[in-house]
Amino acid sequence: MRRKIAQGSRYALLTVALLFSLAPAYWMLTISLKTEVDQFASPPPWFSFTPTLEHYYDAFVTRGFGEYLFTSVIVAVASTACALVIGTLAAYALARFELPWRLNRRLSLWILSTRMFPAIVTAVPLFLMMRDVQLLNTRASLIIVYTGFNLPFVVWMMRGFFADLPRDLEEAALVDGDSRLGALVRVVLPLVSPGLAATAVFCLIVSWNEFLFALVLTQTDAAMTLPVGIAGRVTQYEIKWGVMSAAATVAIIPILMFALAVQKYLVRGLSMGAVKG
Amino acid sequence: MGIEFKNVNKEYGSTSVVDDLSLKIDDGEFIVLLGPSGCGKTTTLRMLAGLEPVTSGDILIDGKRINDVPTQHRDLAMVFQSYALYPHMTIAENIGYPLRVRKLDKAKRAERVKRVAAMLEIEPLLDRKPRQLSGGERQRVALARAIVREPRAYLMDEPLSNLDARLRVQMRGELKHLQHELGTTTIYVTHDQAEAMTLASRVAVMMKGRLQQFDTPMNIYNYPANRFVAEFVGSPSMNFIEESPLTKGIRPEHIQVLSEPHDGAIAATVYVTEQMGNETFVFLTVGSNRLIARAPADFRADEESQVWIKIAEDKIHYFDPVSGERRATDNTD
Numbered sequence: 001m002r003r004k005i006a007q008g009s010r011y012a013l014l015t016v017a018l019l020f021s022l023a024p025a026y027w028m029l030t031i032s033l034k035t036e037v038d039q040f041a042s043p044p045p046w047f048s049f050t051p052t053l054e055h056y057y058d059a060f061v062t063r064g065f066g067e068y069l070f071t072s073v074i075v076a077v078a079s080t081a082c083a084l085v086i087g088t089l090a091a092y093a094l095a096r097f098e099l100p101w102r103l104n105r106r107l108s109l110w111i112l113s114t115r116m117f118p119a120i121v122t123a124v125p126l127f128l129m130m131r132d133v134q135l136l137n138t139r140a141s142l143i144i145v146y147t148g149f150n151l152p153f154v155v156w157m158m159r160g161f162f163a164d165l166p167r168d169l170e171e172a173a174l175v176d177g178d179s180r181l182g183a184l185v186r187v188v189l190p191l192v193s194p195g196l197a198a199t200a201v202f203c204l205i206v207s208w209n210e211f212l213f214a215l216v217l218t219q220t221d222a223a224m225t226l227p228v229g230i231a232g233r234v235t236q237y238e239i240k241w242g243v244m245s246a247a248a249t250v251a252i253i254p255i256l257m258f259a260l261a262v263q264k265y266l267v268r269g270l271s272m273g274a275v276k277g
Numbered sequence: 278m279g280i281e282f283k284n285v286n287k288e289y290g291s292t293s294v295v296d297d298l299s300l301k302i303d304d305g306e307f308i309v310l311l312g313p314s315g316c317g318k319t320t321t322l323r324m325l326a327g328l329e330p331v332t333s334g335d336i337l338i339d340g341k342r343i344n345d346v347p348t349q350h351r352d353l354a355m356v357f358q359s360y361a362l363y364p365h366m367t368i369a370e371n372i373g374y375p376l377r378v379r380k381l382d383k384a385k386r387a388e389r390v391k392r393v394a395a396m397l398e399i400e401p402l403l404d405r406k407p408r409q410l411s412g413g414e415r416q417r418v419a420l421a422r423a424i425v426r427e428p429r430a431y432l433m434d435e436p437l438s439n440l441d442a443r444l445r446v447q448m449r450g451e452l453k454h455l456q457h458e459l460g461t462t463t464i465y466v467t468h469d470q471a472e473a474m475t476l477a478s479r480v481a482v483m484m485k486g487r488l489q490q491f492d493t494p495m496n497i498y499n500y501p502a503n504r505f506v507a508e509f510v511g512s513p514s515m516n517f518i519e520e521s522p523l524t525k526g527i528r529p530e531h532i533q534v535l536s537e538p539h540d541g542a543i544a545a546t547v548y549v550t551e552q553m554g555n556e557t558f559v560f561l562t563v564g565s566n567r568l569i570a571r572a573p574a575d576f577r578a579d580e581e582s583q584v585w586i587k588i589a590e591d592k593i594h595y596f597d598p599v600s601g602e603r604r605a606t607d608n609t610d
Binding site for chain 1: 326327328347348349352353354355357359361363364365374375378379422426432
């Protein structure tokens with residue numbers, strides 16, 4: 001009986017949490033499918049309305065949201081890949097090589113310190129730098145900035161995963177005749193792949209949703225990402241709720257699919273390091 | 278393949294871990310580095326493997342200085358205490374790893390993996406993952422990975438310490454047989470003197486980073502170079518009687534325990550007896566000294582009872598009471 005109550009309350013709490021986090025998503029989804037009349041009806045029709053795809057057509061056929069989506073994918077994937085490669089190598093070095101003057105610790109802290117100030121502090125300097133190297137309104141500028149933004153996170157996450165791995169395995173690989181890099185690729189990385197997957201998901205989400213730098217560094221359709229494109233529908237004369245919701249709904253899909261694909265790793269990655277084994 | 282340590286030092290900060298080690302190992306020898314934990318034996322092995330930089334001195338393989346040769350180019354094979362099997366690879370992939378790294382083609386690789394697996398009787402395990410194996414099986418896989426290529430030498434870091442007692446004795450025998458068959462120079466680190474005595478062609482006894490004695494097992498047992506070696510090798514350990522001018526050392530088997538008074542026998546009190554099945558250890562009190570004697574299996578004596586002991590005078594070792602060095606005042610030298 002007591003167990004049943006405990007289980008019941010557990011499900012009740014889960015339901016509340018789910019409602020809390022999913023309600024805005026549901027609201028967005030319904031707005032994207034409602035005609036403008038239904039959107040502003042009071043009380044709002046929660047379930048019974050005639051769905052329409054006109055906003056999706058408007059967003060992706062009439063307007064350039066398809067291109068924004070493409071830019072978002074390129075920028076997020078490329079910056080995540082760059083941050084993972086550079087960050088993983090740096091993390092491995094910090095976790096395994098003993099540097100002089102206690103640099104391991106100091107460098108790690110320096111790397112982390114780049115995330116200690118608000119992002120907007122760097123917005124103006126970055127804008128000026130990108131202008132000088134003529135990278136404004138390019139995807140490259142966003143890839144560079146997001147890579148830099150994600151690096152501290154990758155380094156700190158991966159450093160922890162590497163540190164938890166027994167050194168014996170790499171040493172065995174070296175004695176067996178493999179190079180440092182070979183041991184890293186063939187022995188170490190497969191063993192930290194859950195951590196790598198978890199880190200990749202975080203990087204992707206951050207790059208995908210990033211708004212501030214995308215707004216500052218891109219003003220034309222050439223390199224506009226979805227968040228900026230969506231926000232751009234708030235104009236002086238009207239707010240296109242339907243188009244914005246349609247684009248935002250589509251924006252959820254890639255991240256959701258990736259997270260589902262690596263879900264198996266994700267749980268292990270997030271709890272790795274918590275328990276040795 | 279000959280290996281030589283020439284005045285090798287290893288320091289971590291200001292602590293010296295290996296202190297002026299010089300050691301010359303001949304081709305095909307089975308050398309055991311023996312000592313208590315923290316004596317520098319594992320560090321010595323790791324320096325030879327290239328996993329630990331040398332602070333000063335030289336390490337030579339076949340007369341060539343290898344201090345600066347990276348691990349992967351030293352062509353040595355090592356068996357780790359933890360076995361260090363790659364958990365994400367099958368047993369066949371584990372054993373074949375050194376060959377894969379050397380870019381041997383797949384068919385040849387598979388053939389050699391099979392041959393080694395057959396040699397160590399682990400063929401049925403080839404498709405499994407390390408976590409599905411018992412300790413003894415993992416140990417064999419680690420060995421197989423070491424011998425699948427023909428390295429210049431085998432380095433073994435307490436490879437049997439994670440096995441249960443019965444398996445340890447069995448693997449000890451197999452290791453010795455294997456080394457004899459392959460004839461490859463082997464350097465074996467252990468704190469277990471039984472392993473050292475049974476496996477080694479020569480034993481290097483270390484303490485606090487210093488080499489104490491480097492000799493055959495029998496010479497180490499019969500002519501220990503100093504008090505530390507005498508105490509560390511032999512179980513139960515040697516008895517010491519502090520006398521002036523020299524300290525006397527007597528092995529337990531050289532003390533005969535008698536229930537009746539006898540010519541030249543000294544009176545002693547039994548402190549406790551330990552029956553081992555095949556023999557009995559008798560702990561005795563003689564004046565202010567505690568002694569251990571090895572008696573036959575059927576020896577019986579009550580605690581606090583009076584017995585008599587006879588010490589084989591010609592088997593007594595003498596040590597300098599200050600330096601602990603052996604003194605050749607006995608007639609066995």
